Amino acid sequence: MAAFVVRRILVNIVVFILIGIGVFLLVRAAPGDPVRMMIRPEDLQEGSEGFIQARRAELGLDDPVLVQYGRWFLDAVTGDLGSSFISREPVSGLLLERLGPTVLLMSTALGIALLIAIPLGTIAAVRRNTGVDYAAAALSLGVISVPSFFLGIVAIYLFSLQLGWLPSSGMSTPGGGGGADILEHLIMPAAILGLAAAGPLTRYVRGSLIDELSADYVRTAEAKGGSPVRVVGRHALRNSLIPLITIVMINIPQMLAGAVVLEQVFAWPGMGQLAVRAVNTQDYPVIVGFALYVAALVLICNLLADLAYAVVDPRVKVT
Amino acid sequence: MSDLRPSLDTPDVAAAEVAVAVDAAGGGPRSGRRSPRAMAARRFRRNRVAVGGAIFLVLILVVAVFAPLIANHSPYAVDLGAIRQPPSGDHWLGTDASGRDVFARLVYAARVSLLVGVAAALLAVVVGTLVGAVAGLFGGWIDTLLMRTADMMLSFPNIVVVIVLAGLLGPSIPILVIAIAAAEWPTAARLVRGVTLAVREREYLHAARVAGASRGWLLRKHIVPAAMGQIVVVGTISVAGAILSEAVLSFLGLGVQPPQASWGNMLNDAQSLTVIQSMPWLWLPPGLAIAATVLSVNFVGDGLRDAVDPRQSGRS
Numbered sequence: 001m002a003a004f005v006v007r008r009i010l011v012n013i014v015v016f017i018l019i020g021i022g023v024f025l026l027v028r029a030a031p032g033d034p035v036r037m038m039i040r041p042e043d044l045q046e047g048s049e050g051f052i053q054a055r056r057a058e059l060g061l062d063d064p065v066l067v068q069y070g071r072w073f074l075d076a077v078t079g080d081l082g083s084s085f086i087s088r089e090p091v092s093g094l095l096l097e098r099l100g101p102t103v104l105l106m107s108t109a110l111g112i113a114l115l116i117a118i119p120l121g122t123i124a125a126v127r128r129n130t131g132v133d134y135a136a137a138a139l140s141l142g143v144i145s146v147p148s149f150f151l152g153i154v155a156i157y158l159f160s161l162q163l164g165w166l167p168s169s170g171m172s173t174p175g176g177g178g179g180a181d182i183l184e185h186l187i188m189p190a191a192i193l194g195l196a197a198a199g200p201l202t203r204y205v206r207g208s209l210i211d212e213l214s215a216d217y218v219r220t221a222e223a224k225g226g227s228p229v230r231v232v233g234r235h236a237l238r239n240s241l242i243p244l245i246t247i248v249m250i251n252i253p254q255m256l257a258g259a260v261v262l263e264q265v266f267a268w269p270g271m272g273q274l275a276v277r278a279v280n281t282q283d284y285p286v287i288v289g290f291a292l293y294v295a296a297l298v299l300i301c302n303l304l305a306d307l308a309y310a311v312v313d314p315r316v317k318v319t
Numbered sequence: 320m321s322d323l324r325p326s327l328d329t330p331d332v333a334a335a336e337v338a339v340a341v342d343a344a345g346g347g348p349r350s351g352r353r354s355p356r357a358m359a360a361r362r363f364r365r366n367r368v369a370v371g372g373a374i375f376l377v378l379i380l381v382v383a384v385f386a387p388l389i390a391n392h393s394p395y396a397v398d399l400g401a402i403r404q405p406p407s408g409d410h411w412l413g414t415d416a417s418g419r420d421v422f423a424r425l426v427y428a429a430r431v432s433l434l435v436g437v438a439a440a441l442l443a444v445v446v447g448t449l450v451g452a453v454a455g456l457f458g459g460w461i462d463t464l465l466m467r468t469a470d471m472m473l474s475f476p477n478i479v480v481v482i483v484l485a486g487l488l489g490p491s492i493p494i495l496v497i498a499i500a501a502a503e504w505p506t507a508a509r510l511v512r513g514v515t516l517a518v519r520e521r522e523y524l525h526a527a528r529v530a531g532a533s534r535g536w537l538l539r540k541h542i543v544p545a546a547m548g549q550i551v552v553v554g555t556i557s558v559a560g561a562i563l564s565e566a567v568l569s570f571l572g573l574g575v576q577p578p579q580a581s582w583g584n585m586l587n588d589a590q591s592l593t594v595i596q597s598m599p600w601l602w603l604p605p606g607l608a609i610a611a612t613v614l615s616v617n618f619v620g621d622g623l624r625d626a627v628d629p630r631q632s633g634r635s
Contacts, residue, residue, distance in 0.1 A: 015471065023483070026483070026484070026487045026488070027487060029487070029488070141614070141617055141618075141621075142614070144559075144617070145559065145563075145610060145613040145614040145617050146609075146610040146613070146614075147563055147566050147567060147570075147606070147609055147610070147613075149567060149570055149586070150586065150602075150606035150609065150610065153586070153589050153595055153602055153606065154606070156592070156595055157595050157596070157599070160592075161592065161595060161596045168592060169592075250474060253474055253475065253476045253479075254476050256476055256479065257476030257477070257478040257479055260478060260479065260482070261478065261567055261570070261571065264570075264571060264590070265590070275479075275482055275486075276482065276571050276572075276573075278486065279482055279485060279486035279571075279573060280572055282486070284486075284487065287482075287483060287486040287487060290479075290482075290483070291479070291483045294475075294476070294479050295475075298474050298475055298476075301474075302474055
């Protein structure tokens with residue numbers, strides 16, 4: 001087991017380094033000179049060419065690509081991702097202060113998704129080919145077909161502007177605050193993000209439970225007189241939920257993509273909003289920082305998915 | 320990326336084997352009368368939801384092709400004297416912030432959105448088929464490398480990939496298409512690899528190999544035909560994903576750039592509360608167009624899956 005964990009971690013580190021090289025090369029391929037990017041256009045006067053050359057040398061931009069990469073990578077792993085071209089603040093700090101809101105949004109959404117998916121998937125599996133099952137299928141298909149940002153706009157129109165129940169944007173009321181206030185701001189984006197994630201999860205729970213229900217031990221439990229609730233709840237459902245941990249882990253990066261979009265719609269001050277703003281202002285260091293952050297998240301989720309599967313289900317042979 | 324996950328290979332290969340077996344049985348001399356393709360077409364026609372989706376898509380396609388005949392205005396004609404007008408007899412869906420006709424933009428946007436969606440899906444399927452077949456035919460470390468890369472790409476959210484690409488290289492339609500395809504190809508690759516592994520051990524393939532067939536020949540004459548039904552299904556579902564990705568990215572301002580209209584960038588205006596509150600004609604039509612189109616594509620995709628391989632039906 002220990003050898004397995006170590007090997008998976010090493011593989012993931014190698015992959016992370018490869019991604020780092022990819023991102024680095026992309027930045028190099030991007031149009032525009034980084035020094036010119038850092039200087040405000042209004043400060044750019046005639047005769048500043050010499051200054052730019054000096055800055056280039058000072059920043060090491062004239063060194064061989066490999067040397068530049070090595071330096072950049074060492075900085076990056078020690079947490080120094082450079083400074084934003086726009087606000088001049090260090091990128092790692094910018095990302096870190098955005099991490100909390102994004103984690104709050106995603107974890108609430110994940111909770112909502114599971115609260116929808118497990119009961120709905122269970123009922124759909126037990127009552128196969130009935131109205132409930134068809135409704136669950138329609139819901140899964142619906143939420144993957146309707147873009148979440150459009151749902152967000154519709155929700156703002158209905159619940160904020162027409163009914164006035166919920167605030168339309170931000171994370172808290174300026175001047176106000178407190179937990180209840182944040183909760184009110186959280187409901188709409190988290191519910192929509194959760195709904196989008198619930199679609200595939202419901203399908204998964206249903207399919208997995210149907211497989212379990214045809215297993216021998218279920219027939220045995222029924223033959224021994226177990227009530228349907230007991231057979232499903234204590235036997236089949238438990239087993240069918242084991243792989244769900246893996247599926248959830250795999251879905252987290254996809255949820256992050258959904259969060260990026262919804263943060264934009266609801267002006268939620270998370271990492272996605274930061275990234276979209278950085279792209280629109282060509283703030284390269286922030287974009288790179290965001291890319292590396294996401295890459296790390298994806299790799300960690302993949303690793304946890306592998307490990308969780310091995311830990312939860314002892315039948316899985318570690319190789 | 321996993322040694323442990325509910326093995327990603329096994330279901331693929333098993334499903335592919337079933338599909339290949341169905342094809343072989345259907346095409347054999349004994350069942351005779353109907354070809355597998357005709358049987359699939361028959362099953363598809365019986366599926367009313369799928370047929371409804373197909374009809375809607377044909378309608379959208381006609382609208383996109385004949386856009387200049389349908390729209391009564393130019394989608395680019397700016398009229399600063401008539402900005403944000405509500406729907407009227409002249410402007411059926413009103414005008415936007417620059418006084419452009421929303422209906423005309425909606426109709427022309429269908430062209431861009433469908434084009435990006437289909438182009439990205441096509442690119443993804445072609446790349447995925449090649450990669451999957453190479454992985455399956457060569458095996459060994461090539462297989463491991465290609466499939467690990469596919470798993471990796473699959474776990475990266477494509478929106479983030481496009482944000483990074485568009486952010487660093489500048490947004491444009493080709494980058495949009497490539498980035499969406501980059502996120503979609505692994506599904507096709509995994510499928511075709513599964514079929515390749517299933518077909519590889521069959522007698523006719525051994526026979527072809529003994530007769531001196533090259534790998535390219537095997538790919539063209541045996542593997543692609545065996546996988547074709549499922550490739551079409553995966554391709555169709557990729558179109559739905561690609562249209563959605565285009566919409567999201569253009570909404571964020573990273574995809575199709577104005578003045579060219581796409582359904583996604585028409586919704587870009589709807590980031591202000593005033594617009595959401597009092598000008599629903601600006602955001603409701605493009606949003607509904609995206610939802611209806613993607614839903615139809617998914618209906619058709621599900622219908623095709625059931626038609627091509629009834630045993631793999633989602634309604635088991």
